[in-house]
Amino acid sequence: MLNLTLNVGSLIVNGLTIGATAMDASSHQLRIHQPEPEPAVGHPNTQLIVDEVLRHLRGEPSPASGSPQVGPKLIGAGESLDTRTASPGVNQIHTLRQVFDHLYNRAKTRKTESSWSGYRTLLRYWERFQAGAGPCVTAIDRDSLQRFFEAVPEWHSRRSWERNRDLLFALLKSSCAESSDNQFGRDRSAAVLSRDDLPVWRLPEDQFFRNRPKATGKGGQKRGGHRKRNIPLLTVDEFGGVLEACNGAEFMQPLFWKTWLSLLWYNGHRFEDSLAYCWDTGQLHVNLTHRLLDFTESKCGGVSAVPMPSWLVNHLMNLRDASGTPASGQPVFALPKGQRLSRTQTSDFRLPRGDLTNRARRFDKEYVAIWERAGVPIRHPHEMRAVAISHWLKHAEKYRFAATGHKPPGGDVQLRSYVILDQEFYDAAESFPYPK
Numbered sequence: 001m002l003n004l005t006l007n008v009g010s011l012i013v014n015g016l017t018i019g020a021t022a023m024d025a026s027s028h029q030l031r032i033h034q035p036e037p038e039p040a041v042g043h044p045n046t047q048l049i050v051d052e053v054l055r056h057l058r059g060e061p062s063p064a065s066g067s068p069q070v071g072p073k074l075i076g077a078g079e080s081l082d083t084r085t086a087s088p089g090v091n092q093i094h095t096l097r098q099v100f101d102h103l104y105n106r107a108k109t110r111k112t113e114s115s116w117s118g119y120r121t122l123l124r125y126w127e128r129f130q131a132g133a134g135p136c137v138t139a140i141d142r143d144s145l146q147r148f149f150e151a152v153p154e155w156h157s158r159r160s161w162e163r164n165r166d167l168l169f170a171l172l173k174s175s176c177a178e179s180s181d182n183q184f185g186r187d188r189s190a191a192v193l194s195r196d197d198l199p200v201w202r203l204p205e206d207q208f209f210r211n212r213p214k215a216t217g218k219g220g221q222k223r224g225g226h227r228k229r230n231i232p233l234l235t236v237d238e239f240g241g242v243l244e245a246c247n248g249a250e251f252m253q254p255l256f257w258k259t260w261l262s263l264l265w266y267n268g269h270r271f272e273d274s275l276a277y278c279w280d281t282g283q284l285h286v287n288l289t290h291r292l293l294d295f296t297e298s299k300c301g302g303v304s305a306v307p308m309p310s311w312l313v314n315h316l317m318n319l320r321d322a323s324g325t326p327a328s329g330q331p332v333f334a335l336p337k338g339q340r341l342s343r344t345q346t347s348d349f350r351l352p353r354g355d356l357t358n359r360a361r362r363f364d365k366e367y368v369a370i371w372e373r374a375g376v377p378i379r380h381p382h383e384m385r386a387v388a389i390s391h392w393l394k395h396a397e398k399y400r401f402a403a404t405g406h407k408p409p410g411g412d413v414q415l416r417s418y419v420i421l422d423q424e425f426y427d428a429a430e431s432f433p434y435p436k
Contacts, residue, residue: 094192095133096126096140096171103174107184122167125152135194137175142201158209165203172198172238231377235388239265240435245374251366255322259315260333264381265314266432267293268388268404271381280328286316290298291426295405305421308402309431396428403429 100119108116126134129151145168155161175192178185185191239261246257265275268286273295278285284295291313293306308316320326373379379387385404392400402425 028321059397094136094175096137096138097123097133098174099137099171101186103185105173106174117310118163118167119171120173122164124346125154137172138197140172140199142199145199145201149206150206152358156212158203158206161209163201165201169198229383231379233390234379234384234433236378236433241374242370242376245370248368248373250360253322255315255319256333257366257370259319261384262312262315262434265388265391265434266309266403267306268385268392269295270385274381275331275333277332278329279326279332280330286332288317289311304402304405305425307421309430309432309434311434391433395432399425399428 063387100123104116104119126148129148149155149161149164155164172193173185173195174184176182176185176187176195177191207371223340242261244260246254246261248254249257261273263269263277267274276282276284277293277295280287284293286292289293291308293308294304295306296303296319316332366383368378372400389404392403396403
């Protein structure tokens with residue numbers, strides 16, 4: 001780059017005085033003011049010198065060489081204010097993937113890594129639908145969104161549409177200018193969309209999802225939701241064989257497995273809820289004094305107090321005595337949190353909390369071995385929930401929802417929330433089918 005410094009004091013050209021006592025070619029400003037008209041005086045080459053300096057600063061070709069000179073432009077020299085202040089790249093194509101990358105780099109320290117998995121799945125389906133990166137986000141409209149969601153067979157329910165719609169609009173919103181209600185937005189000079197440009201798209205009516213064909217995979221398995229397996233209902237005799245097979249358990253005592261499986265057989269809790277029971281107090285707790293299971297269903301929030309049959313009460317009392325009579329609020333199926341045990345150390349009635357590797361290696365292995373020793377097709381823990389609900393439906397349909405915490409049909413809240421804990425409920429619990 002040519003660096004030219006001109007010291008000419010004060011030049012008068014065509015009635016203009018150019019103050020250039022120290023004018024550097026790399027400067028972006030040239031002070032020009034118009035004084036009172038004065039007669040043109042000075043060196044005869046003054047006009048040529050000034051013209052050459054101005055051509056250099058404007059980047060115009062030199063008359064001698066005909067090639068443009070490298071240097072900054074004067075303000076107002078051949079460009080408007082808008083072209084000078086516009087941010088570079090605003091008019092470039094911004095695909096949905098690029099918008100996500102910008103959002104991720106901006107907010108990755110403020111969110112956990114697992115919270116981005118839904119966005120990545122959404123992008124994978126979007127690029128599959130578009131057979132590539134897809135159009136610029138400014139070209140996404142209501143009709144294109146409807147076609148995209150209908151083309152994803154994995155999203156067969158209204159709930160899945162709502163979840164991914166929220167993720168998609170969060171991405172589009174992040175390409176707008178930052179504001180008080182858009183903390184992950186961009187600088188105003190770099191915004192790709194305005195809030196008024198966001199597409200207005202609403203979910204179809206419920207009838208659309210009822211008529212929508214469900215996607216299936218191998219073996220009649222649904223994509224998402226619960227897995228379907230063509231196995232018959234677990235009978236009382238088969239479950240008795242499973243309890244007998246618990247006597248050969250190598251991880252945890254047989255009493256642990258018999259009590260826990262009996263609870264699943266009777267109440268059908270979700271796996272995490274069944275292991276979260278505490279003694280006497282807590283969101284899920286065992287009340288041996290009144291022979292009750294008090295719990296708040298984790299998914300739907302239903303509160304239930306379920307009477308326990310005598311065989312389940314006996315299992316729980318023996319388990320409490322064998323585990324050293326734990327205090328109120330301590331876990332039923334795990335040691336207290338205060339006892340820190342190494343991963344390699346084993347102990348009776350210990351199911352490590354948060355130690356997923358050890359649970360998968362030892363707990364799951366023993367669970368599968370019990371069913372194999374019984375010679376009965378394995379029922380996974382959540383399938384035991386279906387077993388309990390089915391037996392309650394056959395045994396006492398009136399108490400099915402209250403006993404299992406399962407969500408009743410829409411609008412019929414009386415089936416769970418207003419069932420009276422009367423003697424009839426205790427009798428139904430006591431007569432619930434169980435191996436002799």
